[in-house]
Amino acid sequence: MIYETITIDRQGAVEWLTLNRPEALNSINLQMVHDLGDYFGRKFNDGDTRIIVMRGAGKAYCAGLDIKAQGRETAPFGGGFGFQGYLADVYVRMRRCPQPIISLIHGPACGGGLAFALASDIRIAGETARLNAAFIKLGLSSCDMGVSYFLPRIVGASVAAELMMTGRFIHAPRALATGLVSEVVPDDQLAAAVQPYLEEMLAASPIGLRMTKEGLAMAIDASSLEAAMAIENRNQLMCAASEDFREGLRAFLEKRPPVWSGR
Numbered sequence: 437m438i439y440e441t442i443t444i445d446r447q448g449a450v451e452w453l454t455l456n457r458p459e460a461l462n463s464i465n466l467q468m469v470h471d472l473g474d475y476f477g478r479k480f481n482d483g484d485t486r487i488i489v490m491r492g493a494g495k496a497y498c499a500g501l502d503i504k505a506q507g508r509e510t511a512p513f514g515g516g517f518g519f520q521g522y523l524a525d526v527y528v529r530m531r532r533c534p535q536p537i538i539s540l541i542h543g544p545a546c547g548g549g550l551a552f553a554l555a556s557d558i559r560i561a562g563e564t565a566r567l568n569a570a571f572i573k574l575g576l577s578s579c580d581m582g583v584s585y586f587l588p589r590i591v592g593a594s595v596a597a598e599l600m601m602t603g604r605f606i607h608a609p610r611a612l613a614t615g616l617v618s619e620v621v622p623d624d625q626l627a628a629a630v631q632p633y634l635e636e637m638l639a640a641s642p643i644g645l646r647m648t649k650e651g652l653a654m655a656i657d658a659s660s661l662e663a664a665m666a667i668e669n670r671n672q673l674m675c676a677a678s679e680d681f682r683e684g685l686r687a688f689l690e691k692r693p694p695v696w697s698g699r
Contacts, residue, residue: 441456441457442475449485449487450486450488450489451485451489454491458495460499460502461496461499462492462496462497463501463502464549469526472526476530482535487535487537487638489537491540495543496545496549497545497565498548501547501548523581531582536637536645537557538557538560540560540562540629541559541617542561542562543562543565544566547570554583554590555582557649559618560618560620560629561611561619562608562625563608563620563621564608564623565611568603568604569599569600571603584600590616591615644675644680650667651667654667680694680699683696
């Protein structure tokens, strides 16, 4: 697919998704919602893409909603909620896609841009990264685009309340200290910093990686240990029935890297 506001660069089993409105700090307009909704909607049944790396072109990851562009086009139906529901569905599709998403964050990641980062599985920050729940600065609630769901699960209720109720920025060093990001590197080293993550994930079997993402997401919301273990048991049996599991055992015994077939 050819998109107007994002670019997709495929490198083997990894797709690099770049938000590509650098002149507007990659702010979110209606076309970007079209593009991202289509892209992530296609990933659920994509067996060739194993990992997605998401980043922003230019000086920012994503500065949030393009305020200047609002009202220029007819709002989509969006599940009955217009643009609000239409954009919100992008984050649902991000979480629904079985591929791990790694976000490389530099410069501002505000409002909906913060939500893109939070909806990812792993976040690596450049030294210039600064993130905030900008919604409240505009007279809105900061409970928007999944932030009220994601943020307290990542940093805890107290820090989430602070950031959401004040709209203040959290910069890279504190983002690392609170567990919001996995590491902080100079901006120009973000692409290099993600490589070890990609190599280690690609060393796992395709089904093992997908079942781990699914199981982890379900376990975070599980009502009990038993509920989490029920998902674990189901996913593990699915993995154990795969040809890749048998290949993994052979490779282990033969002291060689496994060759995954995806079956």
